[in-house]
Structure formats: structure tokens, C-alpha cells
Amino acid sequence: MSFLVLDRLSKAYDETMVVKDLSLSVEQGEFIALLGPSGCGKTTTLQMIAGFVEPTGGDIRLGGQSLLAVRPSGRALGIVFQSYALFPHMTASENVAFGLEMQGVDKAERGKRVSEALGLVGLGALADRYPRRMSGGQQQRVALARALVIRPRILLLDEPLSNLDAKLREEMQIELRQIQRTLGTTTILVTHDQSEAMALADRIVVMNKGEAEQIGPPFETYEWPATPFVAEFLGKTNVLDATFDQARSEVRIADAAWPLRSADAADVQVSIRPEKIRFVTGAAPGIPATITTRIFQGNHWLFQVDALGRKMTIIQQNDGEVKPSEGDVVRLGWMSADMRVRARPKERA
Amino acid sequence: MSTSPSTSADRSARAPYVLTAPALALFVGVVLVPILMTALLTFHDWGQYKGIERVLILKNWREVLSDSYFYEVFARTFRMAALVTVLAILIGAPEAYILNRMRSPWRAIFLVVVLGPLLISVVARTLGWALLFGGTTGVANQALMKLGLTSGPIPFMFTEAGVVIALTHVLLPYMILSVWAALQRLDPQVENAAASLGASHFTILRRIVLPQIVPGILAGAIIVFALAASAFATPAIIGGRRLKVASTLAYDEFLNTLNWPLGATVAVLLLVALVLIIWGSNRLIESRYREVFR
Numbered sequence: 001m002s003f004l005v006l007d008r009l010s011k012a013y014d015e016t017m018v019v020k021d022l023s024l025s026v027e028q029g030e031f032i033a034l035l036g037p038s039g040c041g042k043t044t045t046l047q048m049i050a051g052f053v054e055p056t057g058g059d060i061r062l063g064g065q066s067l068l069a070v071r072p073s074g075r076a077l078g079i080v081f082q083s084y085a086l087f088p089h090m091t092a093s094e095n096v097a098f099g100l101e102m103q104g105v106d107k108a109e110r111g112k113r114v115s116e117a118l119g120l121v122g123l124g125a126l127a128d129r130y131p132r133r134m135s136g137g138q139q140q141r142v143a144l145a146r147a148l149v150i151r152p153r154i155l156l157l158d159e160p161l162s163n164l165d166a167k168l169r170e171e172m173q174i175e176l177r178q179i180q181r182t183l184g185t186t187t188i189l190v191t192h193d194q195s196e197a198m199a200l201a202d203r204i205v206v207m208n209k210g211e212a213e214q215i216g217p218p219f220e221t222y223e224w225p226a227t228p229f230v231a232e233f234l235g236k237t238n239v240l241d242a243t244f245d246q247a248r249s250e251v252r253i254a255d256a257a258w259p260l261r262s263a264d265a266a267d268v269q270v271s272i273r274p275e276k277i278r279f280v281t282g283a284a285p286g287i288p289a290t291i292t293t294r295i296f297q298g299n300h301w302l303f304q305v306d307a308l309g310r311k312m313t314i315i316q317q318n319d320g321e322v323k324p325s326e327g328d329v330v331r332l333g334w335m336s337a338d339m340r341v342r343a344r345p346k347e348r349a
Numbered sequence: 350m351s352t353s354p355s356t357s358a359d360r361s362a363r364a365p366y367v368l369t370a371p372a373l374a375l376f377v378g379v380v381l382v383p384i385l386m387t388a389l390l391t392f393h394d395w396g397q398y399k400g401i402e403r404v405l406i407l408k409n410w411r412e413v414l415s416d417s418y419f420y421e422v423f424a425r426t427f428r429m430a431a432l433v434t435v436l437a438i439l440i441g442a443p444e445a446y447i448l449n450r451m452r453s454p455w456r457a458i459f460l461v462v463v464l465g466p467l468l469i470s471v472v473a474r475t476l477g478w479a480l481l482f483g484g485t486t487g488v489a490n491q492a493l494m495k496l497g498l499t500s501g502p503i504p505f506m507f508t509e510a511g512v513v514i515a516l517t518h519v520l521l522p523y524m525i526l527s528v529w530a531a532l533q534r535l536d537p538q539v540e541n542a543a544a545s546l547g548a549s550h551f552t553i554l555r556r557i558v559l560p561q562i563v564p565g566i567l568a569g570a571i572i573v574f575a576l577a578a579s580a581f582a583t584p585a586i587i588g589g590r591r592l593k594v595a596s597t598l599a600y601d602e603f604l605n606t607l608n609w610p611l612g613a614t615v616a617v618l619l620l621v622a623l624v625l626i627i628w629g630s631n632r633l634i635e636s637r638y639r640e641v642f643r
Contacts, residue, residue: 052541072544079545085538089560098556099546150546 001064003028003186004049004154010057011044011210018044020210021058029184031177033201035191037233041210042190046156049188051075062153073102078147078185082159084139086131092142093118093127099150117149118142120179137168144176148183155180157189161196173199194234198222206230224340228271231340237271238312240287241344244268251341254308256285258336265343272334274315279324280333291328307332384620390613401609409614419598419615423622426594429513430578436517437573441524442566446558448525449532467522471582478515479506479586507589515583520576524569531565532558567634571627578623595619 002025011019019041026032034042047053049060051072060067067075078099087095093114100110118124121141131139140160147155160176161169177200180187191197197204198218206214206221206229214226225231228239242253244263251260251270280286289307296302301323303314314332316323324330391409394402413419448459466474481489482505490502505511535558543557581596588594593601595615602612 050541050545052544072541073547073549075545076547077545079542081538081542083536083538085536085542087539087543087557098543098548102547102552146542146546 002026003030003063004188005061006045006049006058007061008058009045009048009055009060011041011048011053012056017210019048019055022207022210022212023058024205024212024215026186026188028186031180031187031189031200031202033189033191033197033204034207035194035197035204035233036207037192040207042192042207043158045207046158046188046190049154050077050079050156076150076152077154077156078150078152079156080140080143080147080158080160082162084131084143084163086139086142086146088131091128091130092123092134092145095131095142096146096149099146103150113149117145120148120182121145121175136163137172140164140172144179148179148185152185155185155187157187159191160189162191162193169196176200198234204234206233208233228269228342231271236274236313238274238277238310239269239271240308240310240312242268242270242341244341251339254287256287256333258285258334258339260336260339260341263341263343267344268341269344271340271342272338274313275317276334276338277312277314277332278316278334279330281331284333286331286333289330289332291324291326291330294323294326305330305332387613388617390610391617393610395608395610409610412611413614413618422593422598422615423595423618425509425592426578426596426619427622427626429509429516429584429594430574432513433516433520433577434570434574436513437521437524438566438570440517441521441569442528442562444521445525445528445532446554449529463525464522466519471519472586474519475515475583475586478511478518482506482511506587507592509588509592511587512584512592512594515587516577516580519580519583520573523572523576524566527569527572528562528565531562531568535561564634564638567630571630575623575627579619 004024004026006022006024009019009022010017022041022045024032034045036042044053048055049067051067051070055068062075087098090098096114096117097110100113105113115124115127118127121144123138123141123145126134126138129138131142134142140163143160157176161172164172173196180200189197189200201218203216204214204218204221205212208229214221214230216224221230222234225234225237231237240253242251244251244260244266245257246266248257249259249261250257251263251268253270287307289305289312291303291305292311293304294301296318298318300318301316303316303323305312305314312332390401392405392407394404394406394408396402444463448456448463451459479487481487482503484490484506485494485502487502487505490499490505493499494502505514539557539561540553543553548556578594579596580594581600584592584594585597585600588597596619599612599615599619602608602615606612
């Protein structure tokens with residue numbers, strides 16, 4: 001029996017389905033990321049778990065018991081809001097203490113746990129400061145401490161890092177991950193940032209138009225996207241039209257051929273991640289391409305190329321070698337195993 | 350042009366003064382000068398037969414500050430203003446909260462209902478109250494007596510309670526608007542955050558919402574208090590001639606007794622007292638909430 005179960009959870013506003021039959025089982029201590037573009041229903045899902053939005057169908061079970069009849073104040077969940085939603089008229093420590101006060105924890109114990117929680121997020125020195133006088137990152141930490149101090153059954157994070165600048169966001173990601181590992185709190189993160197989801201989560205739920213397109217560990221989801229949407233949303237990808245030759249067991253693009261055991265159709269679509277493409281010479285299969293832009297980014301090179309009338313993106317690690325320059329004609333090759341082949345969608349009339 | 354053209358730096362430095370000059374002239378002309386003249390008037394002498402004498406004496410001030418009659422009028426003025434303010438807070442703050450939580454079409458409709466009184470003249474509104482509760486002929490009083498709920502008419506006209514009720518009705522919109530403005534600045538997620546931490550509806554209201562709208566309530570209280578203490582029409586109509594407040598007293602001295610210097614003294618004293626009270630409470634609010642609401 002899983003710790004948290006979403007059972008065909010649905011939410012409709014009037015005629016529009018915001019969340020459609022979402023089913024998910026979360027184990028105790030797991031870190032789950034709900035990932036998707038805005039309007040995909042991820043925040044609504046989180047709000048339903050929190051109890052702020054009432055589902056129109058399905059069930060939410062925590063530890064085997066349905067949460068639907070439980071008020072938000074009775075669910076014992078810790079929530080970090082996108083806006084942090086700190087109490088502006090209370091100091092950091094008063095903010096953190098509020099939840100414990102509601103639980104009826106006595107004053108001495110409260111003080112101990114508040115300073116523990118503030119210490120955990122590295123804010124011990126700012127306990128008496130008001131939120132307005134704190135930076136975004138510090139407010140974020142107070143919000144996290146406030147949610148964690150009540151020892152919630154689940155920690156819900158609603159785009160918690162989206163208001164921070166890039167450098168701070170990376171620091172907080174690492175910190176968040178460490179804190180979650182230390183405490184072992186089951187955590188659900190809502191984000192539209194694919195790198196954040198991959199960095200933090202044990203499993204990613206990729207959502208699109210209210211439905212879960214794929215649920216799996218980050219590496220697996222990235223390497224084996226179940227649908228074109230997942231492939232496009234999780235990292236960049238290059239898509240080429242190809243044909244599958246059943247008799248010779250190979251995929252053909254232009255005059256190059258890659259061995260492949262089977263495919264769904266004769267007309268197929270091949271997608272290859274930018275970092276899997278190499279510049280090849282000699283007998284290796286490859287397609288001709290012209291480099292249109294070359295950008296150096298320190299640890300890697302980013303190429304835009306024109307291949308068979310399509311734009312493609314290539315990423316090459318900076319290994320100290322001299323790379324082809326703009327205007328050069330090259331041959332692009334990749335390993336057979338790095339191709340993801342699926343039937344080409346029918347041309348729309 | 351014969352004058353040398355001024356540089357653009359010159360002109361932009363002068364621009365604020367030039368642009369505000371008309372407003373400044375208006376302010377000086379219709380506010381500052383009359384107030385100073387009124388203040389000067391308080392030191393003049395007046396006699397039944399000699400009229401106003403342009404001298405500088407403290408007779409009026411001595412009279413106002415020593416006679417218990419004036420003390421009584423001012424005490425009544427500020428007592429009623431304080432009562433009106435308390436009632437406006439007790440009714441207006443919850444009303445603003447409910448208004449703020451209403452859904453889209455209703456909110457606009459009820460906002461108009463709440464602000465409606467401001468669209469009608471104070472005199473008309475006050476006379477409306479008089480029609481409802483005025484003696485035995487008042488509509489509401491007659492209804493209550495017919496229903497047997499009261500044996501006699503509820504005393505309303507010429508009572509402090511009557512003035513307080515009518516003034517509260519007149520001034521309530523100011524409190525509601527002020528609290529509403531404060532409520533709109535609240536992050537709705539903050540209430541959700543408190544609920545997720547285990548707080549009940551009542552606790553959220555008391556511990557989370559109320560402290561955040563206190564500045565709005567206090568700002569509304571200052572407006573309501575100032576307007577109630579200086580109100581004229583309502584106390585004049587409902588309070589009548591005997592139940593005097595500072596403003597009706599000043600009016601009577603000016604227009605009935607024709608003792609302008611004494612009326613001016615009452616008016617200036619009211620102004621000074623109001624300024625002191627508002628300035629004091631504003632300081633109090635600012636020092637209390639500086640940390641939180643800067």
C-alpha cells in the first residue's frame with residue numbers, strides 16, 4: 001500500500017477539465033515532481049491535495065485514508081507557496097512557531113523546535129526579523145522552515161524557487177534536496193522548470209492538458225520519453241523524418257542507414273538528443289549539414305545546423321579539440337541506440 | 350523676444366514650483382488666510398451693543414476654558430465622535446471583509462449599496478432618520494407601537510443615541526472603503542497558509558487577517574472620528590438646539606448671538622483638538638506598525 005494515492009483524480013471548472021483521471025502512487029519518503037507547462041493542471045492537483053480545491057472526481061488517500069472529507073487545517077501537510085505567503089506581521093520565528101502553536105505544542109518545546117527549524121534552513125541569526133526586511137531567498141527559507149517544523153506528513157512545494165534568481169535557485173535546489181534527504185519527508189514539487197524537476201525528484205510526473213503523459217525517474221523519462229510532448233518538454237530534441245526498411249532491419253535518412261530491429265510503421269520519425277549527435281567522417285552513417293551558428297558556452301559548444309532542410313541543435317562537450325566553424329559542411333552521426341523511433345503522425349489535410 | 354532664453358536646466362528646476370503655484374495660491378487663499386483670520390478673531394472683543402472690537406485680548410479663551418458649559422459641549426462632541434468611531438469599526442470592518450469575499454457580480458452591486466449613502470445629501474439622509482424615528486409620528490416608531498413591541502415611541506430625536514446612530518450611518522462608507530483597501534493588499538494565499546498549519550477560520554481571522562488590516566481600520570477611524578467631531582448637519586437636525594456639539598455651538602455664536610469672536614474661539618479650539626488627536630494617533634500607529642508595514 002502506497003503512502004499517498006491519487007486515484008483517478010479529476011477537476012472540472014464548468015465544461016473544461018483541468019485535471020483528467022490522474023492516478024499516482026507515492027511511497028513514503030519519495031520526492032515527486034509534477035512537471036508541465038502553465039495550465040497543465042499541476043498546481044490544481046497540488047491544491048486538491050492541500051484541500052484548497054475540491055476535486056470533481058476520484059479520491060486522494062493518505063496512509064490508506066481518504067482526505068476528501070478532511071478540511072485543509074486537519075490534513076497536517078506542510079505547504080510552501082509560490083508567493084511564500086508569510087505572515088507579514090510576524091517575525092521569522094513567530095511565523096515558524098504559528099503551526100506549532102496551532103498544534104498546542106507547549107512554549108519551551110516550541111522555542112526549541114523553532115530554532116532547530118530555522119537552523120536547518122540556515123536562518124538562525126534572523127529569527128527576529130520581519131519578512132518585509134528579508135530577501136526573497138531568506139523569505140523562501142522561512143516558508144520552508146514554517147512548513148517543515150510541524151513535521152508534516154507530506155511537504156507540498158508550489159513553484160517554490162521560481163521567484164529567485166538563477167544562482168540562488170541552484171543553491172536552494174541543492175539545499176532543498178539535502179534537507180529532504182535528511183528529514184525523509186515525502187515531498188511533492190510543482191514546477192514548470194524541467195531542470196529543477198530532474199535535479200530534485202526521484203520521479204517526475206510530466207503533465208499536459210490535465211493528464212499525466214509519463215511517470216518515471218528523471219533519467220528514464222529523459223532517455224525514453226513516452227510521447228513526443230515529453231521529448232519536447234524535457235530537454236531539447238531534434239526530430240527527423242525517416243523510413244524503416246523491414247527487410248533489411250534498418251532506418252534510412254537520406255542515403256544513410258542505421259540498424260534497427262523493429263518499428264511501428266514504414267514512415268517513422270526519429271528524435272535524437274542534441275548531446276548525442278557527433279561530427280563523423282569515413283564509413284560511419286551520417287547526414288550532411290551546414291553549420292549556421294556556433295556558440296561557445298564554456299563547458300560546451302552549441303551548434304545550430306541546417307540538415308536536409310531542417311534546423312537541428314547539437315551540443316558538444318568542450319574537450320579542448322578545435323570544433324568546426326560557421327559555414328563548414330559536416331556530417332552528423334549518432335549511435336543507433338540513441339535514436340528514438342516512432343510512427344510518423346499522419347499529415348493533416 | 351527681448352529676454353534671454355533660459356536654459357532647459359533652469360526651466361526644469363523651476364517647473365515644479367510653476368506647476369504647483371495655482372494650487373498653492375488656491376490653498377493659501379481659501380484655507381490658510383481664512384483660518385488665520387479666524388484665529389485672529391478669537392482675540393477680538395465683542396459686546397452686545399458695540400459689536401466686534403479689533404483688540405488683542407484673551408477674554409474669549411478665558412471664557413471657553415473656564416466655563417463648564419463649553420467643557421460639557423466639547424466632552425459631548427468627542428464622546429459622540431468616539432462612539433461613532435467604535436460603531437463604525439464594529440460594523441464596517443466585518444462588512445468590508447464580507448464584501449471582499451463576495452463573488453464577482455454581487456461584490457460590485459453591494460459596493461454600490463454600501464457607497465449609496467455618499468450619493469445622497471447629508472441633510473436628506475438625516476431627515477430620513479427623523480421621518481423614521483421622529484416622535485410618535487415616525488414610521489418605524491408607529492410600526493413598533495402597532496406591533497406592540499414598544500409601549501411608547503423610542504426616543505431618538507434630540508438624544509445623543511439618535512445623533513450617534515445617524516452619524517454612524519453617514520460615515521460608515523469611509524470606514525468600509527478604508528478597510529477594504531487594506532484587505533485588497535492581502536495575499537489570499539496567506540489565509541491558505543494559515544489553514545494548512547492547522548488554524549481554524551476564527552483563528553485565521555483573529556491572528557492573521559485582523560492584524561494585517563489594523564492600519565486600514567485605524568486610518569478609517571481617524572477619518573470617521575474627524576468627520577464625526579466636526580459634523581454639523583446631523584447634530585443640528587437630530588440633536589436640535591439643546592443637544593449642542595462644538596460645530597453647532599460655533600454656528601449659533603456666529604449666526605444667532607452674532608458673537609463672532611466667541612464662535613471663532615470654539616471653532617479654533619475644535620480644530621486644534623482634532624489636529625492634536627489625529628496627529629497623536631497617527632504617530633502611535635506609525636511607531637507601532639513601522640516594522641511590519643514599511
